[in-house]
Amino acid sequence: MNQNKRILLVISGGIAAYKSLDLIRRMREKGFSVRAILTKGGAEFITPLSVAALTEDKVYTDLFSLTDESEMGHIRLSREADLVVVAPASADLIAKMANGMCNDLASTALLATDKPVMVVPAMNVRMWEHPATQANISTLKSRGVIQVGPTEGAMACGEFGLGRMSEPADIVTAIQDHFKNDTISKQVNGSRLSALVTSGPTHEPIDPVRYIANRSSGRQGHAIAAALAARGIETTLVSGPTDLPDPEGVATIHVETAQEMLDACKSHLNVDVAICAAAVADWRVDHAGNQKIKKQNGLLPELTLTENPDILATLSQAGKERPELVVGFAAETENVVENAVHKRARKSCDWILANDVSPETGTFGGAENLIHFIHDDGVEDWPKMTKQAVAERLADRIVDHFSGREKTSSKDAAE
Known part of the structure; x- marks a missing residue:
């Protein structure tokens, strides 16, 4: 079922970005093809080269790259995937998604996509619990965006609570469940x-x-x-x-x-x-x-x-x-x-x-x-x-x- 399923992985800023490398490896092991957008913040924690090595594909970073736009426009990039996964999803990117803001490649692709979107939040517990973040998440959920996590535990900042990015194995399971359930629904009555x-x-x-x-x-x-x-x-x-x-x-x-x-x-x-x-x-x-x-x-x-x-x-x-x-x-x-x-x-x-x-x-x-x-x-x-x-x-x-x-x-x- 996973063969020929294409994932567009959006990696935003945060210490949890290191988990995205393991996530790519696990998705590839399950038969998914993966293409990645790495935000400026994400590139502060992991390198485009490491992402490219694991996806075996070009990594996209710049909205205004003439080469990228001539070869792979952001509209095409957002539409060629079967599922867009934002992992980790920072508070900033979640806010942009909820409010339709787009000032970089990641947010522009997310606004332009007509495919299902899955967000995997990762942030400090206080940021996660803030009413603004909760309102933004509620807005995304009301639009059909799939949410995975966050989980509870110790954080890099030394605090403890909800806000940890879900483990890569759990994210892959959620991705597989999405495609399985989507197949069930479409087989039932064609829509x-x-x-x-x-x-x-x-x-x-x-x-x-x-x-x-x-x-x-x-x-x-x-x-x-x-x-x-x-x-x-x-x-x-x-x-x-x-x-x-x-x-x-x-x-x-x-x-x-x-x-x-x-x-x-x-x-x-x-x-x-x-x-x-x-x-x-x-x-x-x-x-x-x-x-x-x-x-x-x-x-x-x-x-x-x-x-x-x-x-x-x-x-x-x-x-x-x-x-x-x-x-x-x-x-x-x-x-x-x-x-x-x-x-x-x-x-x-x-x-x-x-x-x-x-x-x-x-x-x-x-x-x-x-x-x-x-x-x-x-x-x-x-x-x-x-x-x-x-x-x-x-x-x-x-x-x-x-x-x-x-x-x-x-x-x-x-x-």
């Missing part, structure tokens, strides 16, 4: 699959300081979104309030209430599959207070509840806009499978993942889940596993579903 995932709780305001909610952590929904994105599926996550970071490679929309979640889902409904993993509050206060409700001599406030919109049913019954595959969750405390079977029929969704959320199970807020997978052919009882493992298994089933559809369509066409 990239798309998915919509909901996650977390919703907060329904009682007044400006109080709300109705549930105990959902969002771990399962976030894990599903990440697993789908890792398989090359273009994924949008609509998340209620959680303490979790946005998954890498996923376009995340943050909402508070059930109505906001539904509105966000309806505006992103042109997808192949929708997975409703959010634990949406069933009710909201009919008229939330504009000011904090005060105690009144022991009298209890009168709260009138009204039913929230049913997001799963709405997506399942969306007519021409309905995703081909709609998947729901059934969080139950009794008669788990029986209630979930009825819910699937009532909501008109294709699959239901039922789980027991009784307090003694520790499912809400915990790291594990016990799933009963309900579909047309019956019920599958999955073993207890981590929520990440559940996400991986579900993502594989989704890919299998669309692969099967493609095979059936091809067979029908042949007949």
